[in-house]
Amino acid sequence: MERRKFLGRSAAGGMAVGLGAALKPSRGASGLPGKFTPAAHAIPHSKYSPFTTPDYYTFADDLVIERNVPGKPHQGKVLAAVQAHSDDIPLFAAGTVAKLIDEGYTGYLIRLSNDEAAGRTLGYGVVQNEADIQEAARAMGCKRAYSFYYRNHRMDDNAVIEIRARLIFLFRLLQVNTIFAMDPYDHYDENPDHIVAGKAVEGACWMAGGGKDYPEHYKAGLKPAHIREKYYHARSPQGHNLVNRVVDISSYIDHKVRTNVANKGKGPAGTAGVRLRRQLARQGKKLALLGEDDETANLAYVKFFLMDDFHLLGQQFGLEYAEAFRYIGPEPSYAGNIMKYASEHAVPL
Amino acid sequence: MNSGGVPYLNQAVAGTGNAEIVLETDHPGQPHQGKVFVAIHAHLHELPYYAGGLCAKLIREGYTGYLVRTTNDEKYGGHTIAQNILSNEQEHLKMAAAMGFKDVADLYYRAHRMNEISPTEIRGRLTLLLRMFKADTVISFHPWGYGEEDTDRQVTGRAVDDACVLAASESDFQEHLEAGFRPQSVTERYYFHTRSGQPFNRLVDIGSYVEAKIDAMVECRSQGGGALGSELRARLARQGKRLPLLGNDDRTANREYVRQFLLDDFRDYGRPHKFSYAERFYYVDRRPPAKTKVDEYVEKNAVGI
Numbered sequence: 001m002e003r004r005k006f007l008g009r010s011a012a013g014g015m016a017v018g019l020g021a022a023l024k025p026s027r028g029a030s031g032l033p034g035k036f037t038p039a040a041h042a043i044p045h046s047k048y049s050p051f052t053t054p055d056y057y058t059f060a061d062d063l064v065i066e067r068n069v070p071g072k073p074h075q076g077k078v079l080a081a082v083q084a085h086s087d088d089i090p091l092f093a094a095g096t097v098a099k100l101i102d103e104g105y106t107g108y109l110i111r112l113s114n115d116e117a118a119g120r121t122l123g124y125g126v127v128q129n130e131a132d133i134q135e136a137a138r139a140m141g142c143k144r145a146y147s148f149y150y151r152n153h154r155m156d157d158n159a160v161i162e163i164r165a166r167l168i169f170l171f172r173l174l175q176v177n178t179i180f181a182m183d184p185y186d187h188y189d190e191n192p193d194h195i196v197a198g199k200a201v202e203g204a205c206w207m208a209g210g211g212k213d214y215p216e217h218y219k220a221g222l223k224p225a226h227i228r229e230k231y232y233h234a235r236s237p238q239g240h241n242l243v244n245r246v247v248d249i250s251s252y253i254d255h256k257v258r259t260n261v262a263n264k265g266k267g268p269a270g271t272a273g274v275r276l277r278r279q280l281a282r283q284g285k286k287l288a289l290l291g292e293d294d295e296t297a298n299l300a301y302v303k304f305f306l307m308d309d310f311h312l313l314g315q316q317f318g319l320e321y322a323e324a325f326r327y328i329g330p331e332p333s334y335a336g337n338i339m340k341y342a343s344e345h346a347v348p349l
Numbered sequence: 350m351n352s353g354g355v356p357y358l359n360q361a362v363a364g365t366g367n368a369e370i371v372l373e374t375d376h377p378g379q380p381h382q383g384k385v386f387v388a389i390h391a392h393l394h395e396l397p398y399y400a401g402g403l404c405a406k407l408i409r410e411g412y413t414g415y416l417v418r419t420t421n422d423e424k425y426g427g428h429t430i431a432q433n434i435l436s437n438e439q440e441h442l443k444m445a446a447a448m449g450f451k452d453v454a455d456l457y458y459r460a461h462r463m464n465e466i467s468p469t470e471i472r473g474r475l476t477l478l479l480r481m482f483k484a485d486t487v488i489s490f491h492p493w494g495y496g497e498e499d500t501d502r503q504v505t506g507r508a509v510d511d512a513c514v515l516a517a518s519e520s521d522f523q524e525h526l527e528a529g530f531r532p533q534s535v536t537e538r539y540y541f542h543t544r545s546g547q548p549f550n551r552l553v554d555i556g557s558y559v560e561a562k563i564d565a566m567v568e569c570r571s572q573g574g575g576a577l578g579s580e581l582r583a584r585l586a587r588q589g590k591r592l593p594l595l596g597n598d599d600r601t602a603n604r605e606y607v608r609q610f611l612l613d614d615f616r617d618y619g620r621p622h623k624f625s626y627a628e629r630f631y632y633v634d635r636r637p638p639a640k641t642k643v644d645e646y647v648e649k650n651a652v653g654i
Contacts, residue, residue: 146524159467166473166524173528216454216474220481220528 040240044312049268050237051091052309057324060244064327065317066096067248072104080171081142081180082110082201084155084193086129087260087267090136092233093180094259095249095310096323100178101141102252108174109137109145112163112197117152118266128265135262140255146170156192160200167204168214172222179205183232183241183326194235205230228330233323245327246313250320253307254299260306261298273301371632372622374554379411386486387479388450389417389509391501392425392460393437394566394573397444399541400488401562402555402615402628407486408449409558415482416441416450419471419505420460426571436571444568448561454478463504468511471504475512476522480530487513491540491631495547502543513538536636542629551632552618556625559612566611567603578606 032038040056081097083089089097089109101107111133119125130147137145148166150158170176182189184198207213208225234241249256260269277290277297289304290297307321314322386407390396396404396416408414418441426433438455445453456474458466479487490497490506497503513535515521526532542549555562570576579599585591594609595602612626619627640648 146527159469161467162470162473165470166522169477169528170524173524214474216456216478216481219452219454220477220530222528 043316046305046308046312048305048308051087051268052236052306053313053324054234054236054240055238056240058240058242060242063244063246065246065248065319066327068099068251069103074100074104077105077177078108078175079105079178079180080108080110080174080176081140082112082167082197084112084182084191084197085152085266086111086115086133086136087263087269088182088194088235089140089180090256090259090263090269091267091306092182092235093231093323093325094136094140094256095252095321096231096247096325097142097180098140098252098255098259099247099249105178107137107140107142108170108176109133109140109142110167110170111145111147112150112200113152113155113193114147114149115152115266125265129263132263132265132270136259139259139262150193153191153193155196158196160196160203163196163200164203164207165214167200168208168225169217169222171204171208171225171227172217174225175223176208176225176227178229178231179227180231180233183234185326186232186234186239186241188238188240189235190238191235198232202230230326230328232326232328242326243324245325246317246319247323247325248314248317248319248321249310249323250314253303253310253321256310256321257299257303257307260302269298269302269306271298272305273297273299276301369550371551372554372624373551375406375557376410381407382411384411384485385413385415385483386488387415387417387482387484388488389419389475389505390489391419391463391499391505393418393422393441393444393571394569394575395502395541395543396488397448397562397565397569398573398611399543400539400628400630401448401565402558402626403488403539403553403630404448404450405558405561405565406553406555412486414448414450415452415454415478415484416445416448417454417456417475417478419456419458419508420463420501421455421457422460422572424460433571440568440571440575444565447564447568452482458501460501463501466504468504468508471508472511472515473522475508476515477525477530479512479516479535480525480533483533484516484535486537486539487535488539488630489541490543491547494540494543496544497547506540510538534635536634538633538635540631540633542631548631549629551630552622552624553628553630554619554622554624554626555615555628556619559608559615559626562612562626563604563607566607567600574607574611576603577610578602578604581606 040058042056043053045053079097079100081089081093097107114126115129116122116126119128133145133147148163179201181201182194182198184202186194186198189195205227208227211224232241260267264270273290274294274297277286280286289300291300310321310323313324314320388396388400388404404414421434422437423430423434426436428436441455442453458471487509489509490502492506492510494506517532517534519526519532566573567575578595579602582591582595582599582602594605596605615626615628618629619625
């Protein structure tokens with residue numbers, strides 16, 4: 001609790017005033033002639049890290065701002081946050097995952113790769129990232145983390161159908177209702193693992209509810225999983241997706257900070273604060289925001305430098321911090337609507 | 350060759366070349382009580398044809414049997430693709446019931462196209478089934494069977510062999526463990542002998558089980574010749590003839606046709622050993638010894654401190 005208070009007063013407060021306004025791009029910089037309507041929007045960016053918010057956003061005209069919901073309205077529901085790499089969900093969706101868990105969801109974190117491409121050696125990398133996802137899961141409030149350990153940066157070498165089959169098994173086992181994943185239609189994603197992960201998740205979501213796919217799961221006692229809500233996020237840098245939901249994560253920014261600090265083996269967060277603090281100390285300097293101890297340095301670094309872009313995104317919508325998604329919600333009751341029409345309009349024979 | 354838990358019933362004899370062939374005869378009682386075998390074939394008729402006698406024998410001797418078919422058998426049945434899938438599916442259930450299998454799993458991969466399937470996906474599914482059924486023994490195609498021209502059989506054999514290894518591993522498909530299915534060691538394998546020239550090291554006396562084998566074979570009507578007897582009987586009747594062998598009803602006709610015309614190989618396999626019928630297998634024994642060499646060494650050499 002003390003830590004949250006400290007962060008709230010210093011780093012977040014300072015950032016909100018200092019950077020948000022300072023780095024707003026000029027509208028007049030666009031060379032787009034007035035007769036054209038922009039199809040994508042550039043959002044102010046702090047330029048502190050490439051791995052925060054995408055370069056461009058495309059917004060739907062029925063965009064919804066999802067705010068805090070009091071109580072536990074999602075009690076009994078299950079979410080699975082699926083990521084190719086240990087830093088994907090922490091960077092792009094951890095605030096919303098933490099929010100939904102706080103509002104009643106049971107959460108699970110599923111990592112598909114082994115993250116071997118990050119680390120001092122391949123072996124150290126996989127061990128560190130394996131440990132990190134457990135910590136990251138805890139920081140978001142997830143009940144459990146799973147890992148499939150496909151080789152990092154080589155997931156297009158794997159059979160998507162096999163990954164999909166394993167996800168279907170897990171979705172049925174955990175009785176998942178809602179998923180988070182990299183948008184399978186994200187543009188300009190240079191990482192093949194993201195593309196494979198997104199496609200595998202998308203296929204698994206609807207097949208997990210079917211009776212004819214993998215019937216042996218039912219012999220094994222599993223039940224269909226009806227996944228009715230999806231939160232697809234983009235990656236950055238570059239990639240952008242269609243955004244129709246902006247989630248207010250202001251109350252959960254410290255969860256997101258801690259989740260990213262847990263990622264020591266990969267990503268821009270982890271122990272970056274400590275490293276900067278030590279580097280400055282060697283030069284006989286210090287940054288007040290990094291505090292007096294390692295933990296404070298790591299948390300403050302992430303909040304000040306890496307969360308700033310989520311603050312800049314939030315500002316566009318009047319929020320302190322935000323994450324953006326392509327949200328796909330429950331389908332209408334098509335048959336029910338027809339029956340409703342029929343009951344309202346049917347006349348005696 | 351380790352001849353198994355009841356060695357006095359399994360007799361080793363000289364085989365072709367340097368191979369030693371074990372003769373597996375009837376075991377009294379239920380020595381396999383509590384054990385499970387999973388028979389995995391690609392097409393409807395294969396299991397009863399190549400191993401119907403063995404399966405009936407193992408079930409009678411205490412095994413619980415499960416049957417897995419990997420394809421949808423869409424290419425055989427003489428009707429449309431869709432109708433073939435249905436007829437083979439229904440006959441597969443009937444055949445399994447005739448043999449006494451406890452349960453059946455169909456994977457429905459497209460027949461004759463299994464070499465386009467991801468090997469890791471089919472292997473993963475079979476691994477789950479082996480763990481779920483708690484398989485001690487599998488019966489399937491030889492993964493390196495010489496001269497096997499049917500790619501569905503090749504793929505099935507390879508996938509089964511791989512799945513047997515992975516099923517025992519705590520590190521493969523850990524989500525199965527999460528679901529309550531423990532690693533499962535498949536310690537015995539019987540590979541079908543499907544083509545001349547394929548190796549075999551075990552000859553199973555199925556004389557006591559040939560009726561069960563025939564019962565299963567006659568359920569395979571869409572493929573496997575299960576209805577040929579009644580078809581021949583009807584054809585002869587249209588010509589004003591009959592074969593006494595085929596009896597007076599379709600079921601008798603089908604059963605006796607199978608006995609007369611489709612079991613020659615099995616009579617031939619048994620004849621040198623005075624078995625009326627026998628099935629050939631390449632048997633792999635991976636049961637751990639009661640005592641390891643280390644155990645024996647320790648027993649012999651350990652001294653008091």
